[in-house]
Amino acid sequence: MSEGTLYDKVWDRHKVTTLPNEQDQLFVGLHLIHEVTSPQAFGMLKERDMDVAYPELTHATVDHIVPTADQSRPFGDDAAEEMMSELEQNVRDAGIEFDDPTSGDQGIVHVIGPEQGITQPGKTIVCGDSHTSTHGAFGALAFGIGTSQIRDVLATQTVAMDKKKVRKIEVTGELGEHVTAKDIILTIIRELGTEGGVGYVYEYAGEAIESLGMEGRMSICNMSIEGGARAGYVNPDETTYEWLAETDEFADDPERFDELKPYWESIRSDDDAEYDDVVTIDGSEIEPMVTWGTTPGQGIGISEPIPEPESLPESKRDTARRAQEHMRVEPGETMDGYDIDVAFLGSCTNARMADLRDAATVVKGRQVDDSVRAMVVPGSQRVKAAAEAEGLDEVFREAGFEWRGAGCSMCLGMNEDQLEGDEASASSSNRNFVGRQGSKDGRTVLMSPRMVAAAAITGEVTDVRDLPTAEVEA
């Protein structure tokens, strides 16, 4: 059993009691809700004649179904409008703060929490969304829950959980040029597998992780779940505190910041903490990664050949064969040169300022290939406004990208942004599952924002290191 890790410490601070079913009852410091997974939970609450216990610690946004082209009401899609109305009614009845599209604060739930500063080290954070692991980038213990658990949290501000094991993943060395956080996490998932993290929480550490900004750390923690780990975290440090100091929560309240900092420091993993497992990955060996298949674990470096299914462990072969058939790729070839129809820069993995700046350095002064439909979907209205203030929208627009409103967009087929037919997309999102981007014949290639930008320009999967980049004024 682990001891002295951030996970152990945050768990202990939030443990209310041990339940008769041997699960621990954990207090939830922040409950984020959105329109897709919460309405049924509010319904269950009503059926049981219960109220929301801690509305002050609950925060709502709308992201999955929100249109990114025209957010005026009523939404064009009746089903989306109904979900939006239902959420509005529920938050009004319960007195929950809601960042709706008229607020200027709306955005993807995993973008708005960190940017407003309500995502903090040492908090327990839950949301009915598997990418809640994102918030672990701040040293929070954050994980996705299902709707019945949302009901529990609304009713009691607690959740019943089994304690997991802790695996430390140490990424050593310095990253190469154009190698980003996305490439690190795709490498980790390839190495440890899509179910390697089941039963574990991942602690990301090492020089290559610590040298990342908060956005990069969020990209990594975000995809913990793609590796099977329900939560992942990075110990808070000066980078974390610098981010927090500028947020709404603390910018005007430095006293509160000073008050909480000792707590944040106290929950860092001890130097002599004990882990259930430790894995080391050489960050300097990582190159820009792309997926060739239909699970996030089916990734390779851009210069590496697509594997022969027969060369894989027996349990992976069938999935690999089916994936190669779906993607229409041949083992032995690289993904370099794979034709794409759509370039999607967005999602809770990669739609923050650093991601847009990164991609803009590749795009600046170039044109999107005629064969490509390219779009940038900022993760929140604030990201969008900040990017516009820097002129990034102009960089993208001039190159031929569409510049959209904030939302989950083409990461999942729940709004108007979808692949059509067998279109192939270069995507900065997190899942390449069959049908994920809205068309069951659609093909998704996951990659970093820079690599999406490079693919948009050339019309095919491209090693961004082969494209000289321009400086974009920040």
Add this chain to the structure above:
Amino acid sequence: MSDGPADTVEHVSGTAIPVRGNDIDTDQIIPARFMKVVTFDGLGEFAFFDQRFDEDDNEKEHPFNEAQYQGANVLVVNQNFGCGSSREHAPQALQRWGIDAIVGESFAEIFAGNCLAMGIPTVTADTETVRALQDYVEKYPDTEVAVDVAEEQVHYDEQTVEVTVDEGQRMALVEGIWDTTALMKSNRDAIRETAESLPYVADDEVGSVGD
């Protein structure tokens, strides 16, 4: 007032349905476009929809379409079943289609947690055991398969195979304490104490868990 007391789930029996393949994600179990709803009612008909129907809504080959499996309530799957999204719509769709228990090689964590919160056992066995069961059910779809959660066994065709049920899950199902809302609510004082002990929870943010 009803706190929704849970029932005990000691065993589930009925005919079984095999769905083969590793890494079957929740987007396959219930495609996102069917989640544009505010209740779970009616999700059953959309389970595995894109695997079951082509663009023109013609049936494709899939166990959920096959006559011999209609009425089955034990689903038999392989590795990492239910990976991906946390959507409870996935087990809700399966339950509404008729599934009451799932036997598999392994399950994604959030999916298994959602199943437990709905009273659906997710029991595991090794590859060989699961494949043998899938083979048998394909050959003899009328076979009665009995999942004994309490004893951690599956019975079919006069055989008994050992399976694993996570200890917490077993206890919760067998003792009927898998719906935790009322149980957790009764700890309202301890919840308040925990809230007050946390430096980041302001005094005016401490709520109240009602009766």
